[in-house]
Amino acid sequence: MKHSPNNLCMFFFNKKFSRHFSTFNDVYIKKSPSKKRNFWSRRRNRENLREREREREREREMVDMEWCRSLPKIELHAHLNGSIRDSTLLELAKVLGEKNVIVFSDVEHIILKDDRSLQECFRMFDLIHVLATDHTTIKRIAKEVVEDFAAENVVYLELRTTPKKNEAIGMSKQSYMKAVIAGIKSVETVEVEFIPSDDISKKPVKTPPIIDSFGTNTKKIYVRLLLSIDRRETTAAAIETVELASEMKDLGVVGIDLSGNPCIGEWLTVLPALKRARELELPITLHCGEVPNHKEIQAMLEFCPQRIGHAIFLKEDQWKTLRSSNIPVEICLSSNVKTQCVPSYDDHHFIDLYNAKHPLILCTDDPGMFSTNLSREYYIAAKTFGLSKSQLHEMAMNAITYVFADGKVKKALEEIFEDYERKLTQQ
Ligand SMILES: CNc1ncnc2c1ncn2[C@@H]1O[C@H](COP(=O)(O)O)[C@@H](O)[C@H]1O
Ligand SMILES: [Zn+2]
Numbered sequence: 001m002k003h004s005p006n007n008l009c010m011f012f013f014n015k016k017f018s019r020h021f022s023t024f025n026d027v028y029i030k031k032s033p034s035k036k037r038n039f040w041s042r043r044r045n046r047e048n049l050r051e052r053e054r055e056r057e058r059e060r061e062m063v064d065m066e067w068c069r070s071l072p073k074i075e076l077h078a079h080l081n082g083s084i085r086d087s088t089l090l091e092l093a094k095v096l097g098e099k100n101v102i103v104f105s106d107v108e109h110i111i112l113k114d115d116r117s118l119q120e121c122f123r124m125f126d127l128i129h130v131l132a133t134d135h136t137t138i139k140r141i142a143k144e145v146v147e148d149f150a151a152e153n154v155v156y157l158e159l160r161t162t163p164k165k166n167e168a169i170g171m172s173k174q175s176y177m178k179a180v181i182a183g184i185k186s187v188e189t190v191e192v193e194f195i196p197s198d199d200i201s202k203k204p205v206k207t208p209p210i211i212d213s214f215g216t217n218t219k220k221i222y223v224r225l226l227l228s229i230d231r232r233e234t235t236a237a238a239i240e241t242v243e244l245a246s247e248m249k250d251l252g253v254v255g256i257d258l259s260g261n262p263c264i265g266e267w268l269t270v271l272p273a274l275k276r277a278r279e280l281e282l283p284i285t286l287h288c289g290e291v292p293n294h295k296e297i298q299a300m301l302e303f304c305p306q307r308i309g310h311a312i313f314l315k316e317d318q319w320k321t322l323r324s325s326n327i328p329v330e331i332c333l334s335s336n337v338k339t340q341c342v343p344s345y346d347d348h349h350f351i352d353l354y355n356a357k358h359p360l361i362l363c364t365d366d367p368g369m370f371s372t373n374l375s376r377e378y379y380i381a382a383k384t385f386g387l388s389k390s391q392l393h394e395m396a397m398n399a400i401t402y403v404f405a406d407g408k409v410k411k412a413l414e415e416i417f418e419d420y421e422r423k424l425t426q427q
Helices: 005-017 033-061 065-070 086-098 104-112 118-131 135-151 173-185 235-247 267-279 294-303 316-325 333-338 350-355 374-385 389-402 407-426
Strands: 021-024 027-030 073-079 154-161 191-193 220-230 253-259 284-288 307-310 329-331 360-362
Touching (some): 065 374, 073 135, 073 360, 073 389, 086 104, 086 118, 086 135, 104 118, 135 154, 135 173, 135 220, 154 173, 154 253, 154 407, 173 220, 173 235, 220 235, 220 407, 235 253, 235 267, 253 267, 267 284, 267 294, 284 294, 294 316, 329 350, 350 360, 350 374, 360 374, 360 389, 374 389
Parallel strands (some): 073 154, 154 220, 191 220, 253 284, 284 307, 307 329, 329 360
Antiparallel strands (some): 021 027
16 A cells, blocks of 8 residues: 555554554544553563463473483493392392301492492492392393383393303303393383294283373383403403304394403403404494503504494594594493593583584493483483483484394384374474
């Protein structure tokens, strides 16, 4: 519409006085003072409403523990005997105390201690291995550990353990692993997808404790195993573990780990076993750079394993090698800080790798030993480095790429995450 001078006058009049006048059939009526008050209170209400909406938006974005728990997660670095519940360890210690094998009061405070130096951790592992020796206990522990991970909405667990021999109780590396598998198959609180697939525990879930943020029960957890070589072992013993892993490929074993006290043992002692693993097409992950042993770190990076754990004490050039190699890093925040290998969460190299878009996976290492769980590790990462929900979600999903299980499992995991996303958008 073209504005005549009169129209223009009315236009400005409308603009300027519309706050004080309302129009009705082109007649301008002066608003009463009460109407004026109503106008201002309506405006205030609108502003309050907007502020409340903004507040709600901020709350939606705020990452809390509950949200981290409801997020589907993938655990790729957890040691069986480092994941035992304190309550179970205390129970086992009590029994051995009653049999006079140990003095319970000496052990109780050691079990309940939270922060341990790296060397104290390995003394603690020696104690755990005394408490959890026989087949029945190993079976119980494996069952509880899987249940605990499932309760945190871990949808894929790659559990690692060192096959142990104990002739006094008739335990061989094979029978140790049989007990672990029996434990995994006896899980009752969640459906376990384990292999051989015709053995998948399809029995009805007894007491499903897992309720996700959508109020539905989490359906199942995929579990696979890595066999660990302890750095204390001889070359022959390490090769024995690798051969066993190969024999157990059809029984849920998907790879090899090198772990143990990083101040003990030589790279060259375990190298033949790792080469054998490579020949047998077993993927390998190495504990790398938990202590500043640069010669060993160099050798490990040159070996080019499928994944490494920790990667703390890398020199500048090793950092560059790692970056260009694209070897995924299993990040264990609580483990590294509690063992004082990293001075604080703020100082953790996670953020450098994250900013460099280097492949990484958040893991627990030893949730029992460090009183943590995978949800908590995600929460720590969010709080320390200011990560948003979508960044955590992306990180959890990216872990699918780095699992050692086959493509079928990866596909199933992708579907779990797609399903989760669909539900999120419907909320
Ligand atoms: C803290 N950082 C760590 N660094 C290196 N090795 C570790 C570890 N945490 C655990 N382990 C390795 O895992 C064994 C316990 O589980 P399993 O008996 O195998 O189930 C420990 O004895 C040690 O060899
Ligand atoms: Zn570890």
